[in-house]
Amino acid sequence: MxxxxxxxxxxxxxxxxxxxxxxxxxxxxxxxxxxxxxxxxxxxxxxxxxxxxxxxxxxxxxxxxxxxxxxxxxxxxxxxxxxxxxxxxxxxxxxxxxxxxxxxxxxxxxxxxxxxxxxxxxxxxxxxxxxxxxxxxxxxxxxxxxxxxxxxxxxxxxxxxxxxxxxxxxxxxxxxxxxxxxxxxxxxxxxxxxxxxxxxxxxxxxxxxxxxxxxxxxxxxxxxxxASGQAAQPSAAQLPPPPAQRLAVARDAAFSFLYPHLLLGWQAAGAQILPFSPLADEAPAPDADMVWLPGGYPELHAGRIAAAGNFLAGLRHHAQTRPVHGECGGYMVLGQGLVDKAGTRHAMAGLLGLETSHAARRLHLGYRAARLLAPVGAMAAGTSLRGHEFHYSTILSQPDQALASVSDANGAVVAEGGSRRGQVTGTFFHMIAGQA
Missing domain, CATH: 3.40.50.300 (P-loop containing nucleotide triphosphate hydrolases)
Structure with missing residues (x-):
């Protein structure tokens, strides 16, 4: 019914x-x-x-x-x-x-x-x-x-x-x-x-x-x-598989942009979500298989993140042997530095070469279709994803290899393909689902 x-x-x-x-x-x-x-x-x-x-x-x-x-x-x-x-x-x-x-x-x-x-x-x-x-x-x-x-x-x-x-x-x-x-x-x-x-x-x-x-x-x-409606006909949901079975996910005011249906799908597939707060200077769970830094507003909290020694040390230790992924704001935190709106640079995790700035705002907006060029945790190279990009940060430097080939909703190539360095990966787009 x-x-x-x-x-x-x-x-x-x-x-x-x-x-x-x-x-x-x-x-x-x-x-x-x-x-x-x-x-x-x-x-x-x-x-x-x-x-x-x-x-x-x-x-x-x-x-x-x-x-x-x-x-x-x-x-x-x-x-x-x-x-x-x-x-x-x-x-x-x-x-x-x-x-x-x-x-x-x-x-x-x-x-x-x-x-x-x-x-x-x-x-x-x-x-x-x-x-x-x-x-x-x-x-x-x-x-x-x-x-x-x-x-x-x-x-x-x-x-x-x-x-x-x-x-x-x-x-x-x-x-x-x-x-x-x-x-x-x-x-x-x-x-x-x-x-x-x-x-x-x-x-x-x-x-x-x-x-x-x-x-x-x-x-x-x-x-x-x-109000009225018709019965939904659920079939294979085509969610991307969980990127790891024990997934440490940053969850606080700086890292909050993670779609609820992804968490629901990952948990339904057997993944265990291990939340932690970088703003509270919490390190990711030491026994996590992977760390996931969602998007949010790290530029508003850049000073606190830069001073969160326990979080940064735990993140760097994890990255030595296991995958770490960041989306948008989380991607920026994985980089070398982040310049806030006032022009002040804050040192970030340094796991990628990325340098970003909010001092010179430029809108990046739109749907994204992507094909991974390297694995993101358990998501293999070649996996097709659909997502969305919405931010005002500017890339100052991005020396690492691209993570994905990316296009917009109409098939035009998007130059920004994310970054990868070892098992550390990041993108500016937020993943929504597998290829529709």
């Missing part, structure tokens, strides 16, 4: 999807419902907020990077819940030009596959009845998708709301809510998105305020009634 679900989407980024999703998740949980959150696309920050709001792990669903069996297997995590709520990315139909096994990464792909109706969030700033034309266009663009209703955001006044509702009545689309303009409920942001959930000073209180705001201005009963 399928769990009914919804996709909260919008015509573009910045319409208020995350605010509404978090408020809905917390409000529905406060009503006694078990709600399974999901996030479309490769975003690794929003799911942590989803988990805090719903008290249930949130999983990424990505039609470009994931094979059909993996999407269905992860959607199956909703079993046992009363409702699935997925947050879209960017605009509902926005994706890359090329397609993977199930689509081009657009939120519409996942909503269509799961049979989830779309709740369209419209930023009503500067318009009234004209918003109905936008909603009607989205409702008619793809006949395989159902737009179940609209929630307006940034409504200026009761008169403004009445005009918006009049336009929607004209095109026959339900209005499920109207959120007044509020500036005091915004969550703090950083250059890669929201400040991480664990860094928010009083996240529970903020989520409770969002829930109260949503309860006051959204018809939650109508929202629940609009």
């Amino acid at each position: 399928s769990v009914p679900g919804l996709m909260i989407a919008a015509p573009s980024s910045g319409a208020g999807k995350t605010t509404l999703t978090l408020g809905c998740l917390r409000a529905l949980v406060q009503q006694g419902l078990a709600v399974q959150p999901f996030k479309n696309g490769p975003d690794y920050i929003d799911p942590a907020f989803h988990r805090a709001a719903a008290s249930r792990a949130s999983f990424n669903l990505d039609s470009w990077a994931m094979a059909p069996g993996l999407i269905d297997a992860l959607a199956g995590q909703a079993q046992g819940a009363d409702l699935a709520v997925a947050e879209a990315s960017m605009g509902l139909f926005d994706g890359v030009a090329s397609t993977g096994a199930t689509g081009n990464g657009a939120s519409a792909d996942v909503a269509r596959r799961m049979g989830w109706p779309v709740i369209l969030v419209l930023d009503a700033s500067g318009q009234a009845q004209s918003a109905a034309a936008t909603a009607l266009g989205f409702a008619r663009f793809d006949p395989a998708l159902r737009v179940a209703g609209v929630i307006f955001n940034k409504v200026a006044s009761p008169r403004h709301e009445s005009l918006l509702r009049a336009g929607m009545a004209q095109v026959g689309l339900p209005v499920l809510g109207a959120l007044p303009r509020r500036t005091d409920l915004a969550l703090p942001e950083r250059h890669l998105g929201l400040v991480q959930a664990q860094e928010h000073a009083d996240l529970d209180s903020a989520l409770d305020k969002l829930a109260a705001f949503v309860r006051d201005h959204v018809d939650l009963a109508a929202l629940i009634a609009a």
